Amino acid sequence: xxxVNYILGVDGGGTKTIAxxxxxxxxxxxQAASGPSSLTNDFTGAVNVLNALIDDLTGQAACQSLExxxxxxxxxxxxxxIVTKLQQIFAHRFAVxxxxxxxxxxxxxxxxxGEVAVVALGTGSxxxxxxxxxxxxxxxxxxxxxxxxxxxxGGGAKLGYHSVQALVTEFQHFGYVHSQLTQAVARFIxxxxxxxxxxxxxxxxxxNAKPVNFAQLSPLVTQHQSVCPVAKEIIINHVASxxxxxxxxxAATTLPVVLLGGLAQTTQTLLSAVTKRLLINAKGDALxxxxxxxxxxxxxxxxxx
Amino acid sequence: xxxVNYILGVDGGGTKTIAxxxxxxxxxxxQAASGPSSLTNDFTGAVNVLNALIDDLTGQAACQSLExxxxxxxxxxxxxxIVTKLQQIFAHRFAVxxxxxxxxxxxxxxxxxGEVAVVALGTGSxxxxxxxxxxxxxxxxxxxxxxxxxxxxGGGAKLGYHSVQALVTEFQHFGYVHSQLTQAVARFIxxxxxxxxxxxxxxxxxxNAKPVNFAQLSPLVTQHQSVCPVAKEIIINHVASxxxxxxxxxAATTLPVVLLGGLAQTTQTLLSAVTKRLLINAKGDALxxxxxxxxxxxxxxxxxx
Numbered sequence: 001x002x003x004v005n006y007i008l009g010v011d012g013g014g015t016k017t018i019a020x021x022x023x024x025x026x027x028x029x030x031q032a033a034s035g036p037s038s039l040t041n042d043f044t045g046a047v048n049v050l051n052a053l054i055d056d057l058t059g060q061a062a063c064q065s066l067e068x069x070x071x072x073x074x075x076x077x078x079x080x081x082i083v084t085k086l087q088q089i090f091a092h093r094f095a096v097x098x099x100x101x102x103x104x105x106x107x108x109x110x111x112x113x114g115e116v117a118v119v120a121l122g123t124g125s126x127x128x129x130x131x132x133x134x135x136x137x138x139x140x141x142x143x144x145x146x147x148x149x150x151x152x153x154g155g156g157a158k159l160g161y162h163s164v165q166a167l168v169t170e171f172q173h174f175g176y177v178h179s180q181l182t183q184a185v186a187r188f189i190x191x192x193x194x195x196x197x198x199x200x201x202x203x204x205x206x207x208n209a210k211p212v213n214f215a216q217l218s219p220l221v222t223q224h225q226s227v228c229p230v231a232k233e234i235i236i237n238h239v240a241s242x243x244x245x246x247x248x249x250x251a252a253t254t255l256p257v258v259l260l261g262g263l264a265q266t267t268q269t270l271l272s273a274v275t276k277r278l279l280i281n282a283k284g285d286a287l288x289x290x291x292x293x294x295x296x297x298x299x300x301x302x303x304x305x
Numbered sequence: 306x307x308x309v310n311y312i313l314g315v316d317g318g319g320t321k322t323i324a325x326x327x328x329x330x331x332x333x334x335x336q337a338a339s340g341p342s343s344l345t346n347d348f349t350g351a352v353n354v355l356n357a358l359i360d361d362l363t364g365q366a367a368c369q370s371l372e373x374x375x376x377x378x379x380x381x382x383x384x385x386x387i388v389t390k391l392q393q394i395f396a397h398r399f400a401v402x403x404x405x406x407x408x409x410x411x412x413x414x415x416x417x418x419g420e421v422a423v424v425a426l427g428t429g430s431x432x433x434x435x436x437x438x439x440x441x442x443x444x445x446x447x448x449x450x451x452x453x454x455x456x457x458x459g460g461g462a463k464l465g466y467h468s469v470q471a472l473v474t475e476f477q478h479f480g481y482v483h484s485q486l487t488q489a490v491a492r493f494i495x496x497x498x499x500x501x502x503x504x505x506x507x508x509x510x511x512x513n514a515k516p517v518n519f520a521q522l523s524p525l526v527t528q529h530q531s532v533c534p535v536a537k538e539i540i541i542n543h544v545a546s547x548x549x550x551x552x553x554x555x556a557a558t559t560l561p562v563v564l565l566g567g568l569a570q571t572t573q574t575l576l577s578a579v580t581k582r583l584l585i586n587a588k589g590d591a592l593x594x595x596x597x598x599x600x601x602x603x604x605x606x607x608x609x610x
Contacts, residue, residue: 142504
């Protein structure tokens with residue numbers, strides 16, 4: 001096998017991709033960013049983005065990719081056929097290539113490759129526990145993350161969903177909406193007529209609403225929590241869901257908890273004092289996690305320099 | 306205006322369309338059936354089906370369509386632009402043409418045009434109250450029917466949904482499923498491997514599941530209710546949802562209730578004795594309702610012979 005002198009970590013999501021190349025001897029680093037590389041959105045686009053980043057960084061470092069142990073942490077790896085396809089395209093170019101979901105690289109980064117319970121609160125929600133097993137190997141266990149329909153309680157889309165449910169309930173019983181939150185939601189979804197909300201307008205919005213559209217309503221709930229009892233109740237249930245997700249993710253361990261995702265900061269301030277004491281700040285991000293996993297691959301394949 | 310001698314009622318859904326032409330003098334009737342005419346699935350197809358039925362029946366009766374007052378009761382009329390388009394295609398051919406949702410024609414048929422609370426339990430669920438207002442005009446009020454995401458409790462898709470939710474909960478906590486219902490659901494959704502259910506298999510099924518796929522699981526819940534406590538609890542909640550929908554649909558009236566839809570018969574036997582006493586059998590179907598509404602249009606336009 002070729003002499004391995006470098007590791008490459010990649011963090012690729014739906015909006016951008018960041019890659020870092022590290023020289024194992026000098027510890028010199030090169031970093032570059034490009035467009036999205038989520039595998040499910042645009043596979044060919046993702047391949048092009050990854051190719052360009054690899055060429056860029058190996059060019060900067062003046063190395064061959066066969067000297068590199070690479071780890072891709074990418075969004076959209078649920079379909080194993082797509083991952084296999086990607087592996088076939090890139091594997092022969094590296095000494096070793098491992099592909100992980102970006103949730104996994106995030107979790108490895110969060111506590112610098114140590115044991116940790118990570119709870120990600122974005123449009124959806126998912127928990128991941130990294131834990132050493134009896135053989136001393138770090139294993140991962142996923143909690144939740146089933147998508148919008150089943151679960152995802154604690155995510156931004158569900159926050160928005162409950163505000164729409166409140167709107168529908170009020171409209172159903174009174175023929176109009178009266179709470180401050182539901183009036184704000186009505187103005188948001190009723191873009192055509194600025195006036196009174198109608199059954200038709202609600203039905204048309206609902207028929208087209210994707211999780212991301214529900215998530216767009218979540219700031220309205222947060223903004224109204226101090227003035228509107230309907231918003232307050234939704235927030236109380238949201239906090240309870242997040243505390244339950246944290247509890248289920250930690251399971252019977254004493255692991256510290258890292259909150260990640262777009263909703264992490266907002267929600268963190270609302271948690272109970274007991275839960276807050278479990279939280280630690282993330283020590284690293286998904287890109288750090290990808291580099292850590294590349295180091296682990298290096299050792300596993302006995303390529304340690 | 307042309308002399309009106311006939312009424313035409315149409316009941317069009319996602320699988321078939323039935324039309325009935327009645328001679329107002331002789332009360333002679335002609336009936337014909339054809340393919341689907343749901344407006345949202347295939348608009349051009351629906352227009353062709355309606356055209357063919359009109360030609361067939363006016364041919365049999367040897368009449369001109371301008372002698373006819375017509376009522377179309379069709380699925381998929383939520384988009385008012387599509388209804389306007391259909392109205393423009395057909396209105397000039399009839400003395401009068403009214404287009405209604407098939408839920409409305411069903412409700413008019415259910416109690417022969419009299420006051421009634423109709424609750425339809427199919428893939429989804431919806432209630433409709435027909436009630437005379439102070440001016441003696443029959444008005445309609447819809448309860449629920451917001452679709453799978455918000456509400457539809459009491460429908461077949463939600464029955465199936467709760468069985469999948471139970472499967473996910475068990476899988477999450479134990480790493481396998483153990484109740485008789487969830488094992489049956491696992492066999493159903495795990496079509497590739499007949500063996501053990503995996504997170505991947507559940508996730509892939511969930512990512513592609515439409516309301517109709519959830520509804521396909523509802524017979525499993527019904528079948529297992531006497532042997533499996535998980536199924537029993539889902540059925541208890543289903544019955545409670547249907548009783549609530551009946552209550553909300555009747556509101557502060559003493560109206561009789563007609564249960565319609567594919568799940569009506571199964572659910573009817575499970576209702577409480579108090580609720581059962583409110584039920585009457587449907588006096589007519591959606592086609593009868595369309596013909597009743599054509600008679601009402603006849604009177605409204607003072608075309609009564």
